């Protein structure tokens with residue numbers, strides 16, 4: 211357990227000097243971050259700063275070209291997305307990626323796939339374990355959908371949901387994998403102020419109800435200032451500032467980066 | 472509770488339909504009321520349904536365009552029939568063992584081929600599977616025991632057309648049940664999720680490669696069984712029976728019936744099997760009508776407008792039913 215101790219808390223995610231280059235372009239360079247258990251952490255920065263790319267490295271979509279990251283005391287650098295999800299990191303996507311032609315509840319059940327197991331033979335012959343596990347999955351999926359107020363339309367196809375609900379469903383699906391760390395990539399994108407307000411409530415609720423650690427990318431400063439305790443700012447692939455939300459948001463360098471000198 | 476009832480209702484209808492179809496054809500065959508050509512086509516429809524269902528698992532549910540189904544069909548046909556020719560078991564048992572052997576050999580083929588093309592997707596996968604299918608066929612031409620280009624003779628018959636149809640029908644039912652049970656399980660959901668969004672599927676821990684291999688293996692298994700049925704029905708097989716045209720024809724059935732729609736695949740397979748016969752009277756225009764019918768069916772199965780219409784009709788029926796229930800309640 212090499213997690214850094216700070217205020218008596220253990221770092222759940224420890225990113226050290228992480229970097230990646232595509233061809234010659236350094237998309238992310240020398241980024242270090244430490245996120246403690248139970249934190250609601252924000253990651254902000256102008257377009258193209260490398261935020262999503264950082265998510266993609268932490269979730270195994272891209273292999274970092276330098277640096278490491280440890281999760282729960284274990285070095286996961288270079289592992290594939292499946293292994294990383296099994297270790298307890300789940301995510302949503304900036305451009306929503308739902309299973310469009312599947313029902314809402316089936317989207318969540320795919321998230322539950324690794325939590326309730328039976329063999330294919332057991333489903334072919336409809337053995338007892340198939341029914342038992344399916345019943346549990348149904349129950350858990352509905353409980354999750356209730357959190358997001360999606361349970362009443364559980365049998366509609368995901369593609370028929372309005373935008374705001376699609377974002378919620380993506381979060382529900384990620385939570386179904388019972389992660390320890392939840393990564394949200396611009397969860398409020400495309401939402402109106404009312405929906406954003408509601409989303410903030412939901413995110414707080416998730417943190418408390420599921421005892422979740424959350425790292426979120428967001429452009430909506432009201433949301434960031436409203437719910438994140440700490441934030442980091444990225445600009446041109448590097449880390450510009452990290453710390454308490456109010457302090458960082460008042461940092462002249464950060465303001466300059468956003469207004470653009 | 473209500474939903475459970477409607478599911479049960481649907482299943483009961485399916486079982487009743489399966490029995491009715493069997494009873495109808497069995498009666499027609501035994502009394503010779505069905506024309507000879509129709510009797511023959513009924514058996515052909517059986518293995519076509521099996522082929523379409525198994526390809527639908529690969530193309531419709533997993534979303535991988537495989538054009539190598541004829542290859543698995545051939546592997547099953549040859550291995551099962553070679554066993555059948557050389558075995559002295561009672562013919563009924565021999566046929567079932569042959570089906571198992573044919574299915575297994577084809578499944579091994581599916582496993583090996585899918586393991587070697589895990590990195591390919593889309594058009595590339597289509598081309599390579601097509602090539603694999605043709606490779607299997609060329610391979611059969613040169614190895615011993617297959618009869619080479621002149622074909623494999625003396626495959627035992629199951630007796631009457633009625634017997635052949637009955638045994639084939641058993642395998643149709645088995646195929647329907649197995650594939651239905653797979654697609655309505657956690658594995659089926661995982662497979663469909665890969666089709667809908669592979670990156671998202673991986674992000675929730677779905678092992679894409681493992682599922683690709685599983686799906687190809689299961690799909691090939693049933694294609695192999697279809698091959699064994701073909702062999703025991705025409706009693707003679709040759710490499711020409713398994714050209715890539717067969718793969719395309721089965722793909723047409725899957726597309727017509729609707730991707731990921733099992734009942735659709737069954738209906739489309741039956742219609743396509745009988746279509747050339749139905750159109751025999753119009754000899755001159757047969758191919759033209761055939762093509763037009765295919766296009767119309769494709770539109771009916773896949774056009775968004777018609778799908779929307781169907782959905783609307785469904786809602787209307789539901790409303791009517793609800794109203795009727797309410798009236799009863801009042």
Ligand SMILES: Nc1ncnc2c1ncn2[C@@H]1O[C@H](COP(=O)(O)OP(=O)(O)OP(=O)(O)O)[C@@H](O)[C@H]1O
Pocket residue numbers: 232235237255256257258259260261262263264304
């Ligand atoms: N696969 C890739 N190949 C090449 N360049 C890439 C790739 N992925 C990201 N980049 C580049 O990396 C840089 C950072 O992109 P990224 O998507 O991480 O930005 P972001 O901070 O998420 O921006 P936004 O707020 O617009 O979502 C961009 O210049 C982008 O073009």
Ligand SMILES: [Mg+2]
Pocket residue numbers: 261262263304
């Ligand atoms: Mg981004």
